[in-house]
Amino acid sequence: MSRSLIPTPGQTVGPFFGYALPFAKGGELVPPGSPNSVQLHGTVYDGNGTPIPDALIEIWQADENGNVVSETGSLVRDGYTFTGWGRIPAGNTGKYVFTTVNPGATEPGKAPFFAVAIFARGLMNRLFTRVYLPEDSEALEKDALLSSLEPARRKTLIAERLADGSLHWDIRLQGEDETVFLDFNSEA
Amino acid sequence: MGEPVKSSDAAADNQAIVSREIRDIEEGYRAALSAGQPAETQPRIDYAPYRSSILRHPTKSLHHADPETIELYSPAFGHQDVHALESNLTIQHGGEPLGERMVLRGKVLDGDGRPVAGQLVEIWQANSAGRYIHKRDQHPAPLDPNFTGVGRCITGPDGSYEFLTIKPGAYPWKNHLNAWRPAHIHFSLFGTEFTQRIVTQMYFPGDQLFPLDPIYQSIVDQDARDRLVARYNHDLTSPEWALGYEWDIVLTGPKRTWTENEAYGEQGDNE
Ligand SMILES: [Fe+2]
Numbered sequence: 001m002s003r004s005l006i007p008t009p010g011q012t013v014g015p016f017f018g019y020a021l022p023f024a025k026g027g028e029l030v031p032p033g034s035p036n037s038v039q040l041h042g043t044v045y046d047g048n049g050t051p052i053p054d055a056l057i058e059i060w061q062a063d064e065n066g067n068v069v070s071e072t073g074s075l076v077r078d079g080y081t082f083t084g085w086g087r088i089p090a091g092n093t094g095k096y097v098f099t100t101v102n103p104g105a106t107e108p109g110k111a112p113f114f115a116v117a118i119f120a121r122g123l124m125n126r127l128f129t130r131v132y133l134p135e136d137s138e139a140l141e142k143d144a145l146l147s148s149l150e151p152a153r154r155k156t157l158i159a160e161r162l163a164d165g166s167l168h169w170d171i172r173l174q175g176e177d178e179t180v181f182l183d184f185n186s187e188a
Numbered sequence: 189m190g191e192p193v194k195s196s197d198a199a200a201d202n203q204a205i206v207s208r209e210i211r212d213i214e215e216g217y218r219a220a221l222s223a224g225q226p227a228e229t230q231p232r233i234d235y236a237p238y239r240s241s242i243l244r245h246p247t248k249s250l251h252h253a254d255p256e257t258i259e260l261y262s263p264a265f266g267h268q269d270v271h272a273l274e275s276n277l278t279i280q281h282g283g284e285p286l287g288e289r290m291v292l293r294g295k296v297l298d299g300d301g302r303p304v305a306g307q308l309v310e311i312w313q314a315n316s317a318g319r320y321i322h323k324r325d326q327h328p329a330p331l332d333p334n335f336t337g338v339g340r341c342i343t344g345p346d347g348s349y350e351f352l353t354i355k356p357g358a359y360p361w362k363n364h365l366n367a368w369r370p371a372h373i374h375f376s377l378f379g380t381e382f383t384q385r386i387v388t389q390m391y392f393p394g395d396q397l398f399p400l401d402p403i404y405q406s407i408v409d410q411d412a413r414d415r416l417v418a419r420y421n422h423d424l425t426s427p428e429w430a431l432g433y434e435w436d437i438v439l440t441g442p443k444r445t446w447t448e449n450e451a452y453g454e455q456g457d458n459e
Pocket of ligand 1: 014369374
């Protein structure tokens with residue numbers, strides 16, 4: 001692919017994004033308590049296993065039927081339009097929580113996942129990753145990304161379904177169980 | 189990693205120690221370049237002179253992935269999300285903020301030079317004294333009751349953005365003893381695909397703090413660093429009103445095969 005322009009470098013989000021990036025209902029892709037709503041939640045950890053209090057997490061997902069929506073209004077949510085995008089800062093204990101719906105498979109047989117971007121003070125550039133729904137084991141087995149990973153690495157990208165129906169997924173920026181982070185831009 | 193892990197915010201080292209680390213890394217990079225290695229265009233995520241990065245960067249290499257459906261699209265933003273006045277950071281309170289008033293204008297482009305139309309641009313910055321409105325900013329410089337330092341806009345059909353603000357001041361931080369950040373404005377950008385998402389910082393030409401700053405220097409290639417520096421443009425400066433700066437942003441990609449409508453920018457026109 002020919003590239004005429006060289007991309008602008010990223011830089012860390014730094015510590016002072018608090019007045020700029022978080023917004024009201026940023027983590028509520030659907031109103032809490034609405035039918036079929038699920039929570040996606042977890043903790044962001046550093047290489048010592050210490051929770052990170054100043055990370056920012058964004059998710060971008062298909063709707064329940066697997067459709068990619070192009071609705072505006074994420075920043076000023078009207079309470080009924082599903083925009084597919086959310087942003088939430090990790091709290092003082094490194095915890096984040098989104099209220100959303102399970103993304104559907106975007107094509108028959110595809111394993112549904114949330115696309116994720118992570119920002120933090122101390123992180124020079126944003127990190128991309130995915131978190132997959134755990135249910136469709138056949139689709140997970142066939143997934144191109146997951147099957148290119150060793151089992152121990154693969155499991156860092158699959159959420160755990162808790163008894164209350166919520167999805168639990170921790171993010172580890174470094175260390176033994178380091179989350180798999182993705183590079184979309186180099187050639188395979 | 190053989191060395192003991194340094195505490196990330198201890199401010200234990202002085203500028204000379206950090207500057208030496210910066211220089212060593214840069215010399216290593218130059219040697220690699222002359223040995224035929226490709227130029228680096230992004231910051232190093234493993235960059236120890238920035239102490240907070242030590243425990244916060246992945247140590248395994250990023251895993252190549254071909255973007256799939258959802259990743260080939262971007263969330264949509266429009267005028268429901270952002271009011272036109274949010275691009276003016278000088279009118280958010282009762283009076284005028286102190287400092288050098290400045291117009292900042294530029295374009296958001298993709299790697300093929302196509303304008304990124306109708307997309308969200310968010311900025312945040314310190315005030316003219318180098319102070320953020322943030323409980324963790326303990327720098328004893330004055331807050332400005334007329335300045336929050338946060339702006340947003342939606343790019344035009346040609347990918348253009350424009351903000352009216354005041355020039356931020358340099359500020360100290362605790363990376364090491366006597367550490368100061370060059371004046372900068374933080375930028376958050378979206379493309380037409382999720383894979384193009386980027387957060388970065390824009391700097392001002394000729395800043396004497398560049399060689400000393402581990403965040404700026406985490407980009408080891410000088411041409412790449414230069415891409416974060418705005419250009420002063422006297423034609424954009426308005427008489428007796430505001431200085432003019434210009435800065436274009438280029439996103440990665442695109443990865444998706446574009447339809448004709450999108451290629452002509454209609455996506456951003458219809459809001
Ligand atoms: Fe800053």
